[in-house]
Amino acid sequence: MSEYRVVQVSDLHLGAGHEHHYDNWRKVAAWIEREKPDVVVVNGDVVMEDPDIEADHAFARAQIGKLTVPCRYLPGNHDIGDNVLFGKMAQRVNDERRGRFLRHFGEERWAFEAGGWGFVGLNAQLFGSGGQSAEAEQWDWIEASLGRFSGRPIALFLHKPLFLDHPAEPDHDDLLLRQSCVDRASRTRLLELCRRHGVRLISCGHKHQSRAFSLDDIYHIWAPATACVNGPPDRLHWGVREVGFVDYRFRPDGFTHRFVGADFLFRHENYMRKHDASGGEG
Ligand SMILES: [Fe+2]
Ligand SMILES: [Fe+2]
Numbered sequence: 001m002s003e004y005r006v007v008q009v010s011d012l013h014l015g016a017g018h019e020h021h022y023d024n025w026r027k028v029a030a031w032i033e034r035e036k037p038d039v040v041v042v043n044g045d046v047v048m049e050d051p052d053i054e055a056d057h058a059f060a061r062a063q064i065g066k067l068t069v070p071c072r073y074l075p076g077n078h079d080i081g082d083n084v085l086f087g088k089m090a091q092r093v094n095d096e097r098r099g100r101f102l103r104h105f106g107e108e109r110w111a112f113e114a115g116g117w118g119f120v121g122l123n124a125q126l127f128g129s130g131g132q133s134a135e136a137e138q139w140d141w142i143e144a145s146l147g148r149f150s151g152r153p154i155a156l157f158l159h160k161p162l163f164l165d166h167p168a169e170p171d172h173d174d175l176l177l178r179q180s181c182v183d184r185a186s187r188t189r190l191l192e193l194c195r196r197h198g199v200r201l202i203s204c205g206h207k208h209q210s211r212a213f214s215l216d217d218i219y220h221i222w223a224p225a226t227a228c229v230n231g232p233p234d235r236l237h238w239g240v241r242e243v244g245f246v247d248y249r250f251r252p253d254g255f256t257h258r259f260v261g262a263d264f265l266f267r268h269e270n271y272m273r274k275h276d277a278s279g280g281e282g
Contacts, residue, residue, distance in 0.1 A: 004115025005037040006248040007069075008157070010205025011225030013078065015048030016059035020273065021227035024265045025063060028226050028245060031260070032069055037247070038114065040069050041121065043205040043223055044076025044159030046105075051081050051097050057104040072112075073105040074121045076159040076206060077179070080108075083160075085128035086171065088179035093125040098134065109138065111145040116252030118149025124158040124204070127186035142190070146197035155201040155250065156194065161222060162187045162202060164238055167215070180207060194218060201255065203246070208270070210246075210259045211239025221246065221257060228268035243267050 009028060013021045032040060042064060047056040057079075064071060080097040082089040091097070102108060108123045122142060129135035146154060161181045163169055167188070172178040182190070194202065195216070203221045208230045211222040224244040233241065244261030 002115075004117065004250045005035075006039055006041055006119075006155075006250065007032055007035070007037040008041040008043055008203060008205075008223050008246040008248065009226050010043035010159075010223040010245070011045040011076070011208055011227050012042070012060060012064070013045055013048050013225065013227035014056065014060040014063055015053070016055040018048055021048070021268060022063070024226050024243065024261075024268070027265055028261065029063070029067060032067055035247075037069060040067060040071045041157050041203075042071050042073045042105075043157060043203075044074045044124070045078045045205065045225070045227075046073075046076070047078055049078055051077075051079055051091050051100070054100065057100060061104045072110050072119075072121055073101075073107055074157060074159055075101045075105075075108050075123055075125055077125055080123075080125050082179060083125055083128045083183070084130040084132070086178050086183040088175045093129065094132075095134065098123075109141065111148065113149065113152075115250040116152060117250045117255075118146075118152055118154040120145050120149070120154060120156050122156065122158040124160040124182060124206075127160075127190075128183040139189075143193060146193055146199070150197045152198070153200040153252075153254075154194075154198055155203065155248075155255070156199050157203050158182075159204060160206045161204045161220070162191065167191055191218075203248075207239065208241075208243075209237055209239030210242055210244060210262075212257065224259060224262070226261070226265065228270040228273075230270045232269075232271050 046060040081091040081093040126135040208225040210224040242262040
């Protein structure tokens, strides 16, 4: 069986009327059109910053929609609001914000089979929702989708990392750290499902850093942002402080990945652009 090629782009942060980050997206889009992967996973934070600016959603959708390669979309905190119990932004996820994303991008989660693998994409913003029915519905869907692909390798995509240092780490008191990853209760439940159903890869974005490691037979990959790096260089980082995207090739017996773009995209320094603004990290 031939390999199935997935390009994962994350944290595009595009806004109507903003040249910031759009310069990089044009280069990424040209690269994708040249390489023609089988699918592009758009891993959230497509809009600049404020999830309630309708024009930014329309702009991002129009730009990504120029690609001739099929795209699968997942929302990030800047697209539909931050996690209710563990977020940091003023705007938190709700049905109205999810509805806006669905209107523009048509989906917030998906599952499909290709190249001998099961591919499952989740809405990470629904974890720790404080009891929203959409969260319970998604848990049922996750279990059914992973169960559907049980017996073959599964790749899982979501916007936020499951943890920063280790799955056993507690929920952080510091707001910036806490909003950086999935809360402990949801992470524990999700990892248990992943182990039960044979998930081999968990791939995320959100931290605007590239990172790859394996732990307990699961490979974890943090996609860098196409847009910018966050936070000044002297702040604690877990991965590499670079921009780019991920080029995956899946075969029935495994996969390879490489980070692309750090050598030809511009490394926008987000803290320089908004050093006197508050909030909006990640
Ligand atoms: Fe994010
Ligand atoms: Fe982001």
